[in-house]
Amino acid sequence: MLDDRKLEVLRAxxxxxxxTNEPVGSKSLAERHSLGVSPATVRNDMAALEDEGFITHPHxxxxxxxxDKGYRLFVDRLSSVKPLSGAEKRAIQTFLEGxxxxxxxxxxxxxxxxxxxxxxxxxxxxxxxxxxxxHLEIVHLEPNRLLLVTIMDxxxxxxxxxxxxxxxxxxEVAQLRQAFGARLHGARLVDVPAALADLPGAAPPAIRPVLxxxxxxxxxxxxxxxxxxxxxxxxxxxxRSALDFPHTLRPVLEALEEQVVLLKLIGxxxxxxxxxxxxxxxxxxxxxxxxxxxxxxxxxxxxxxGGLGVVGPTRMDYAASIGSVRAVARYVGDLLAGA
Amino acid sequence: MLDDRKLEVLRAxxxxxxxTNEPVGSKSLAERHSLGVSPATVRNDMAALEDEGFITHPHxxxxxxxxDKGYRLFVDRLSSVKPLSGAEKRAIQTFLEGxxxxxxxxxxxxxxxxxxxxxxxxxxxxxxxxxxxxHLEIVHLEPNRLLLVTIMDxxxxxxxxxxxxxxxxxxEVAQLRQAFGARLHGARLVDVPAALADLPGAAPPAIRPVLxxxxxxxxxxxxxxxxxxxxxxxxxxxxRSALDFPHTLRPVLEALEEQVVLLKLIGxxxxxxxxxxxxxxxxxxxxxxxxxxxxxxxxxxxxxxGGLGVVGPTRMDYAASIGSVRAVARYVGDLLAGA
DNA sequence: CTTGGCACTCGCGGCGTACGAGTGCCAAGT
DNA sequence: ACTTGGCACTCGTACGCCGCGAGTGCCAAG
Numbered sequence: 169m170l171d172d173r174k175l176e177v178l179r180a181x182x183x184x185x186x187x188t189n190e191p192v193g194s195k196s197l198a199e200r201h202s203l204g205v206s207p208a209t210v211r212n213d214m215a216a217l218e219d220e221g222f223i224t225h226p227h228x229x230x231x232x233x234x235x236d237k238g239y240r241l242f243v244d245r246l247s248s249v250k251p252l253s254g255a256e257k258r259a260i261q262t263f264l265e266g267x268x269x270x271x272x273x274x275x276x277x278x279x280x281x282x283x284x285x286x287x288x289x290x291x292x293x294x295x296x297x298x299x300x301x302x303h304l305e306i307v308h309l310e311p312n313r314l315l316l317v318t319i320m321d322x323x324x325x326x327x328x329x330x331x332x333x334x335x336x337x338x339x340e341v342a343q344l345r346q347a348f349g350a351r352l353h354g355a356r357l358v359d360v361p362a363a364l365a366d367l368p369g370a371a372p373p374a375i376r377p378v379l380x381x382x383x384x385x386x387x388x389x390x391x392x393x394x395x396x397x398x399x400x401x402x403x404x405x406x407x408r409s410a411l412d413f414p415h416t417l418r419p420v421l422e423a424l425e426e427q428v429v430l431l432k433l434i435g436x437x438x439x440x441x442x443x444x445x446x447x448x449x450x451x452x453x454x455x456x457x458x459x460x461x462x463x464x465x466x467x468x469x470x471x472x473x474g475g476l477g478v479v480g481p482t483r484m485d486y487a488a489s490i491g492s493v494r495a496v497a498r499y500v501g502d503l504l505a506g507a
Numbered sequence: 508m509l510d511d512r513k514l515e516v517l518r519a520x521x522x523x524x525x526x527t528n529e530p531v532g533s534k535s536l537a538e539r540h541s542l543g544v545s546p547a548t549v550r551n552d553m554a555a556l557e558d559e560g561f562i563t564h565p566h567x568x569x570x571x572x573x574x575d576k577g578y579r580l581f582v583d584r585l586s587s588v589k590p591l592s593g594a595e596k597r598a599i600q601t602f603l604e605g606x607x608x609x610x611x612x613x614x615x616x617x618x619x620x621x622x623x624x625x626x627x628x629x630x631x632x633x634x635x636x637x638x639x640x641x642h643l644e645i646v647h648l649e650p651n652r653l654l655l656v657t658i659m660d661x662x663x664x665x666x667x668x669x670x671x672x673x674x675x676x677x678x679e680v681a682q683l684r685q686a687f688g689a690r691l692h693g694a695r696l697v698d699v700p701a702a703l704a705d706l707p708g709a710a711p712p713a714i715r716p717v718l719x720x721x722x723x724x725x726x727x728x729x730x731x732x733x734x735x736x737x738x739x740x741x742x743x744x745x746x747r748s749a750l751d752f753p754h755t756l757r758p759v760l761e762a763l764e765e766q767v768v769l770l771k772l773i774g775x776x777x778x779x780x781x782x783x784x785x786x787x788x789x790x791x792x793x794x795x796x797x798x799x800x801x802x803x804x805x806x807x808x809x810x811x812x813g814g815l816g817v818v819g820p821t822r823m824d825y826a827a828s829i830g831s832v833r834a835v836a837r838y839v840g841d842l843l844a845g846a
Numbered sequence: 847c848t849t850g851g852c853a854c855t856c857g858c859g860g861c862g863t864a865c866g867a868g869t870g871c872c873a874a875g876t
Numbered sequence: 877a878c879t880t881g882g883c884a885c886t887c888g889t890a891c892g893c894c895g896c897g898a899g900t901g902c903c904a905a906g
Binding site: 268269302303305307309315317319323325327328329401402403404406407408416417418421422425 | 607608641642644646648654656658662664666667668740741742743745746747755756757760761764
């Protein structure tokens with residue numbers, strides 16, 4: 169049904185349309201790509217491709233453009249990832265290496281990715297739920313106010329202020345610090361509840377009440393409502409392809425402003441080690457039905473830290489985007505794992 | 508030269524144009540606002556206003572629209588700040604009170620402001636340079652790696668990892684902690700260099716080298732390169748007024764992606780206690796010449812913490828924007844000062 | 847199955863026209 | 877001296893018409 173030449177025609181259509189943003193006709197296509205057949209033959213193939221739903225006409229007398237399904241086939245079977253140039257690789261490396269802390273790494277990555285792909289880039293901060301506690305610090309701000317600072321192995325730092333009904337002495341705070349520190353150090357987040365389970369029983373009775381409230385806050389911050397964060401950059405790139413967004417880019421911008429949405433985008437990944445591509449209508453997010461999203465996980469083992477990716481028009485250079493996303497994910501993963 | 512009625516006409520033009528986004532003609536203006544004069548008289552006044560440069564024609568047979576200069580006059584002399592409704596005030600309060608930490612406060616404020624004004628909102632994190640140190644924590648990650656965590660009175664937390672050539676014992680770290688803690692606690696940022704000046708001399712010789720490098724990092728982080736941050740929200744609102752941006756909103760989005768630009772916007776304030784309005788060409792930022800910016804400082808004493816504001820089309824409801832910006836600044840200032 | 851030929855479709859750009867909102871000016875009125 | 881109604885004029889917009897040409901679909905011959 170779809171012989172090799174038809175696939176070749178589809179590839180040509182996608183490539184031409186991506187680069188020119190104009191419906192491509194049989195004649196110009198036969199000329200530009202040396203397919204060795206006449207426009208008439210190309211027309212026949214096009215008709216077949218249209219029957220199968222891979223391409224469509226905007227109107228009767230116009231050329232063809234790929235459908236979401238056409239892009240899907242293209243991405244899955246017709247395109248090979250474009251590796252980055254040496255210069256690009258070096259640029260990534262030197263740019264990321266200058267980062268001084270996690271915030272800096274994330275912000276640099278997201279800008280970098282936006283620049284490389286000329287699209288909107290999204291980078292998730294290392295997920296709390298998949299990190300391990302490196303240190304829990306309890307700061308005695310005032311007699312009845314504590315500041316809890318949790319430092320994760322990924323470099324993330326979470327803080328929370330805690331008001332207590334009664335004042336505490338410095339020694340009591342030291343006891344608290346010791347009790348938590350010993351149990352939490354190195355604990356993966358999933359193990360935190362277990363690590364703390366026996367704590368109230370083991371502690372000196374005097375500090376038990378305050379210990380319990382600290383424990384509650386710790387569990388809340390880290391386990392019950394772990395705060396996921398994302399950074400975004402390159403929204404100005406959306407205006408380059410203003411033509412691609414049928415009803416203005418309003419809904420796209422709106423969707424991108426919602427942290428929840430971004431997290432959903434990045435999180436909807438079965439296998440975090442491979443690059444995922446969602447094309448047009450495949451997106452579960454309403455406002456992004458006219459865009460494509462390329463995502464991948466990053467982190468030491470099979471992308472466990474978090475995700476990152478780009479959002480752009482369905483008419484995007486998938487090969488390049490996939491390459492850039494994968495490369496940046498690799499560098500960021502290595503950088504954070506080594507930190 | 509500009510009698511009261513002419514001013515009244517200008518006000519009417521601004522108000523009509525702001526609400527309809529269409530050039531306003533003498534007739535409809537005379538009808539809608541009960542000026543008690545005929546369209547012909549209004550025309551005469553309009554001609555005078557145009558001579559003075561307060562309004563202009565897009566083309567010969569169109570109505571008038573205000574110029575930047577016209578808006579300026581309107582803002583300075585013809586409009587009074589619109590106070591928020593009780594419901595709005597309550598909404599602000601309850602919305603902000605739910606915040607758990609500084610990040611949360613800032614993120615909530617910026618979203619709130621974007622929603623209230625239906626424009627792009629920008630909120631600066633409390634400036635490091637105007638805060639005081641509440642606590643400096645030194646965490647002993649590994650023998651030769653320290654994590655410095657600085658907690659400011661505004662709730663800001665800065666972290667920096669420090670690699671040392673040689674390993675340290677826990678006691679040595681404790682000594683460091685003590686040396687810095689005593690001197691820095693409560694120090695305003697400008698006083699930090701002075702507070703630390705005698706430190707190398709006073710310390711036990713054994714830890715002097717490491718103490719010096721820690722000191723360098725502290726000074727770097729807090730004094731030499733204090734990191735200013737801003738949050739932004741509501742960019743999707745720009746698309747509502749797409750018509751207002753002559754050559755698409757590309758340059759606006761680009762400008763808003765630059766932290767440096769945003770800081771410049773917010774920072775260019777002589778007197779942080781009053782609301783500042785920059786209209787169109789008055790903006791020093793190239794990309795924002797077609798927008799207006801409304802900013803104010805926030806914080807306990809005369810807005811010393813930082814700034815916040817909104818960015819929108821010159822055709823904006825200044826009275827409402829100024830009111831919202833001021834109100835949010837007040838609430839945020841109170842909230843952070845009390846925290 | 848491929849190819850050249852051919853009639854057909856239809857979006858787009860250019861052009862001319864009618865419309866109407868809005869202006870500027872002037873002469874008369876208060 | 878200011879206000880007002882009248883009036884001619886401007887000019888941008890909407891609309892309809894037309895011709896061009898890219899592109900298609902079909903068919904019959906190779």
